[in-house]
Amino acid sequence: MVRFKKTILALVIIALAAISLLYLLPQKQPIKVGFIADLSSKRSQLGIAGRNGAILAVNEINAKGGVNGRNLELIISDNQAQKDIAARQASDLVKQGAEVIIGPLLSAMAQPIINAVKDKDMLIISPTVSTDKLTAIDDNFLRVIPHASQQGEALARIAAKKQIGNVFIIRDKRNDEYTSSVSNAFKSNAKQLMIDVIDDISFEDSDKYSQFVENLIDIQPEGILFISSGVDAGRIAQRYKQKGGTAQMFGSSWCKVTNVHIYGGRAVEGMIIVDSFGNREKAARELAFDSSHQKQFGHKPNLPARHSYEAVQIYALGVAMAKTTETRKVKQSILEIDPIEGVADKYRLDKYGDVERKLSLYVIKDREYQLLNGE
Numbered sequence: 166m167v168r169f170k171k172t173i174l175a176l177v178i179i180a181l182a183a184i185s186l187l188y189l190l191p192q193k194q195p196i197k198v199g200f201i202a203d204l205s206s207k208r209s210q211l212g213i214a215g216r217n218g219a220i221l222a223v224n225e226i227n228a229k230g231g232v233n234g235r236n237l238e239l240i241i242s243d244n245q246a247q248k249d250i251a252a253r254q255a256s257d258l259v260k261q262g263a264e265v266i267i268g269p270l271l272s273a274m275a276q277p278i279i280n281a282v283k284d285k286d287m288l289i290i291s292p293t294v295s296t297d298k299l300t301a302i303d304d305n306f307l308r309v310i311p312h313a314s315q316q317g318e319a320l321a322r323i324a325a326k327k328q329i330g331n332v333f334i335i336r337d338k339r340n341d342e343y344t345s346s347v348s349n350a351f352k353s354n355a356k357q358l359m360i361d362v363i364d365d366i367s368f369e370d371s372d373k374y375s376q377f378v379e380n381l382i383d384i385q386p387e388g389i390l391f392i393s394s395g396v397d398a399g400r401i402a403q404r405y406k407q408k409g410g411t412a413q414m415f416g417s418s419w420c421k422v423t424n425v426h427i428y429g430g431r432a433v434e435g436m437i438i439v440d441s442f443g444n445r446e447k448a449a450r451e452l453a454f455d456s457s458h459q460k461q462f463g464h465k466p467n468l469p470a471r472h473s474y475e476a477v478q479i480y481a482l483g484v485a486m487a488k489t490t491e492t493r494k495v496k497q498s499i500l501e502i503d504p505i506e507g508v509a510d511k512y513r514l515d516k517y518g519d520v521e522r523k524l525s526l527y528v529i530k531d532r533e534y535q536l537l538n539g540e
Contacts, residue, residue: 195238196231196490198223198477199263201254201278202270204243207371208394210423211270211469215292216241217462218473219267222481225457232481233488244269246339248277255281264490265290267476270469272296272313272343279306288492290480292472293422296342297350300519305492307499307518309475309507310441310468313343313417317350319439319524320390320415323537325358327437329388329413332360335377335401336392338367340419344392347417351390360388371397378404381412391425392417399428406432413437418524422468426529436529441468442510443525443536451509471508479505 200219202212219239227236240263244251251269255278258266265288269275275294282289289306295313299306324332332355336344344367352362363386366377378401381389389405389412391398398420405412414436416425421438429436444451454474458466466474483499484490500518504511512522526537 193235195236196484197238197240197258197261197263198480199240199242199255199258199261199266199268200473201242201244201251201258201266201268201274203246203274204241206246207396208246208271208423210394210396211293211419212243214422214467215268215270215469215473217458218292218466218470218475219477221454221458221461221470222474222477224461226477226481232484237477237481244274246271246274248274252277252281255287258282259285259287264288264484264492265480265495267292267473267480269294270473271340272298272346273340275299275306275342279304286492288480288496290476292476293469294343295346295418297346298342301517303517305496305518307496307514309472309479309512309514309520309522311520311522311524313346314350315524316417316439317347317352318354319526320347320417320437321351321354321358321360323437323439323526324355324360324388324390324413324415327388327413329360331363331386332388332390332415333363333381333384333386333412334365334390334392335398336365336367337394337397337419338369341367343419344417347392348390368393368397371400374401374404377401378408378410381405381410382408386412388413388415390415390417391420393419395420395423395425396428398425399430399433402429402432402436418468421527421534426532426534429529430532433529434532437537438527438529438534439524440527440534441472441525442523443527444509445536447509450506454508475505475507 203209204212223237223239242254251274270293272294291308416438418440421440483495486498487494503513527534
């Protein structure tokens, strides 16, 4: 019995020594992932959704053991839709040891962030920045959303198919890097398709809609294209319909991801919108993502949530493949993945880090987005 007790005691001592040794050994530091988006302004829907997608991705990756034995640590910053704040936060993330920046989500915020870290060898992966002004540039800026001109092209084609003879464009100048890219592409394609663009009006004050509405009623266009947030498009559409307007409405992706179907209500029934690729029958991967998002955040995910999730996932995959967080090697690893498995589709990045993936057209019916038949 005495020998048995001594044996047990020895085993306990050995176990305690082993545990102590583990604590004394250097622990692998987490990989710091910066996230920059607007989380508090009147147009923060995009950023909040993106943040949720990034959180979901980080949690899933860490639950599976992290990347190369290291967990991801998400550092979240709110740029308040202000360029100077976005630039300052990018610099702060460098000081905090972030290896990558996920974001921004508004095109207007991209260049200030790029400029702030251009000498810091920082990788930037944007979920939803689509401005054409950043296309085909060999730098450390990658994105998982198609460039904005694709939206303009798709909208012009569907307008022609619907036999719309003329269109009035209304866009938000506060995000001009994006809205002008969509508008210019639409106008270029509309001209080839014999569609007359009556006017291209931009606004900077969400409270001054009356002028647009009066112009629309006086001109009576066959089509109206909104390149703005869903809040602004929805409110303008409501006032327009209250005045008896009957034009076919079209919307850019920004309208959809910021809930124009909610803010516009019945006024936007029948609006045709372009957005990221959608499946009529969701595959297991997309269903699993939807379920996880619903469980954690209490509602269905949208495009910025999906693309932020994808941005974190491809960064993690790039680090795993490169076996390092060194920007050049991680970027090269990401660019070599072909195809990349997205939430709903497969896509690839070209040598500049610009994405090649399809878009889909949707129509608002009974206050829900439905894939447009035949598209």
